[in-house]
Amino acid sequence: MKQKSMHSADKEIRINDRKKLTQTKYQKVDNIIRQRLIDNVWKPGDILPSEIQLAAELNVSQGTVRKALNDMVAEHLLFRQQGIGTFVSEHTERRALFLYFSIVGNDGTRILPESTILSCEEKLPSPLEQARLELNDGEMVVRFHRIRYFDNISTIIETICLPLEHFPGFGSEMEPPNNLFRFYQLSYGITIAKAEEHLKAVSASAEEATILNIDEGTPMLEIDRVARMLDGRPVEWRVSHCDTRNYKYISERG
Amino acid sequence: MKQKSMHSADKEIRINDRKKLTQTKYQKVDNIIRQRLIDNVWKPGDILPSEIQLAAELNVSQGTVRKALNDMVAEHLLFRQQGIGTFVSEHTERRALFLYFSIVGNDGTRILPESTILSCEEKLPSPLEQARLELNDGEMVVRFHRIRYFDNISTIIETICLPLEHFPGFGSEMEPPNNLFRFYQLSYGITIAKAEEHLKAVSASAEEATILNIDEGTPMLEIDRVARMLDGRPVEWRVSHCDTRNYKYISERG
DNA sequence: CAGTGGTCTAGACCACGCG
DNA sequence: GCGTGGTCTAGACCACTGG
Structure with missing residues (x-):
């Protein structure tokens, strides 16, 4: 009764599709699963129901579920292990290193540098901060600075700005740790899903020169x-100044 | 007779797989098609046989061909148009702009800058050039310099080094055009498939300062x-120095 | 051993582009 | 109308994991 024949089921769904401008079944499945990640129904590290279970729940075939899951694996939101199951990605050290940190040694060595916080304050954003974080008028931000060290040698100065709305009490209870993305995820339930980086060459200011x-x-x-979270909203603006005499930024193309 | 039952065909192939360390059918199909691109059996711009034709030729199902083709589309080697067919990618202006040129205006405007060649010579490579291009001892290179202009304002100085073996007579017959990758493809049958970029901040030398x-x-x-061609061998080493006061390098992450 | 994801097949219908 | 790629299904077997 639920799904007597493929043809009638297809037609029924296609009518819905027209309302939603030809969204396919696997896109619907994708959006449902994505929304559950946003809503923290399934948290980082959790195992998802098996393909068969999801297919039964969502009234689609296993192949359709599989396409949706594989698309999300390609976006690094999920990962799969043959013989075990499908999991929600976490911001582990390794992920930070390979996905969101592009500075490596001149010989290609990958190390995540240690950090020291210099200062931290809650403020009204500058016009630039407000624009970058797409904030409404009056919304506050947390702004802080830190130095990052490779092998105890200070190499990077960072200025980081967060919307206070998403990070209440940030920095007041405890010192934010080195891996910020993991901290956002564990303490605030915010998963960074993508980021866009803009690079320029600049001169070290007098202050930067002294510090470094x-x-x-x-x-x-x-x-x-x-950096943006799962629903695409910006949640972190970071400007890093890096001494690249012993390090380099790497990027794959094509 | 050719493929009487699925089971026996599968077993036959699996024996071959064991020899090749568990290569799957779609990987074999991928490699066959890739080799035909390397051998210029199918040239940039050409339309491939339909999925059904390929499946019949290679004795696999349409779904297996599809997976192989879609993997290569993800690598930008092919592209597909519903209702028409599957094509070999070309190094068009647009592709160069979005895939292999990451400098944009401060406002995000994408323009491919014009170029002027300063000098061009055939030489024995420096040790660094030999290493970067993975050349054997004694293999010659072509090295040339050019300036690149945005809106007639010189902004980038490039030093480009090519293995002479792959580019016989380069620069002697005619001035190399602005879009080099397209030129490599059209004149030498060499398709750039991927590249790795290393970024640093440096100071303008006296010579660079004068020129710019x-x-x-x-x-x-x-x-x-x-930059590397389809089989992974390096075919171009390029060092660009860019004045980023009015421009920036952009990179997506995640 | 049962359960998971990974591969492969066969066949259906759809959306699209073209003649 | 026809052929293309795009979506969707159903079912088979494999490779891997863990109890």
Whole structure:
């Protein structure tokens, strides 16, 4: 009765599709699962129901569920292990290193640098901060600075700005840890899903030069990055200034 | 007779798989098609046989061919148009702009800059050039310099090094055009399939400062890139120095 | 051993582009 | 109308994991 013949079921769904501008079944499945990640129904590290269970629940075939899941695996939102199941991705050290940290040693060595917080304050955003984080008038931000070290040598200065709305009490209870994305996820339920980085070459300011113990005017790589959560809203604006004499930024193309 | 039952055909193939360390059918199909691209059996712009024809030729199902083709579409080697067919990708202006050129205006505008060749010579490679291009001892290179202009304002200085073996007579017959990748493809049958970029911040040398009409020591973004062809061998080493005061390098993450 | 994801097949219908 | 790729289904067997 539920699904007597393929033909009638298809037609029924297609009528819905027209309302939603030709959304396919696997896109619907994708959106349902995505929404459950946004709503924290399934949390990072959780195992999802098997393909067969999902297919039964959503009244589609296993192949349709599979296509939706594989699409999300390609976006790094999920990962799969043959013989075990499908899991929600976590912001582990390894993921931070390979997905969201592009600075490596001149020889290609990948290390996530240690960090020290310099200052932290809650403020009304500057016009630029408000624009980058797409905030409404009057919404507050948390802004802080930190230095990052490779092998105890200070190399990067970061200025990080967060919408206070999503990070209540940030920095007041405890020192934010080195892996911020993991901290956002564990303490605030916010998963970073993608980011766009803008790079320029700039000169070290007098202040930066003092902090990093380098000459004023030394060329530095500026990485200007807005990170977004699962629903696409921006949740972090970070500007990093990096001394690239012993390190480099890497990017694959094609 | 050819394929009487699914079971026996599967077993036969699986024996071959064990020899090749468990290569799947769609991977074999992928490799066959990839090799035909390398061998220029199907050239850029060509339309491939339909999925059904390929499936019949290779003795697999349409779904297996589809998976192989879709994997190659994800690598930008092919593209598909519903109702028409599957095509071999070309290095068009548009592809160069979105896939292999990451410099945009401060407002995000994408333009491919014009170029002027400064000098061009055939030489024995420096040790660094030999290493980057993975050349054997004694193999020659073509090295040339060019300036690139946005709106007639010189902004980028490039040093480009090519293995002479793959580019006989390069630069001697005619001035290489602005879109080099397209030129490599049309004139030498070499398709660039991927590239790795290494970025640093450096200071403008006296020579660069003169050529670009900027101050010596101005911070410049250095883009060090090795481009590889379909079989993975390196065919171009390019170092670009870019004045990023009015432009920026962009990169998507996640 | 049972259960999971991974591969492969066969066949249906749809959306699209073209003649 | 026909052929293309795109979606969807159903069912088979494989490879892997863990009890």
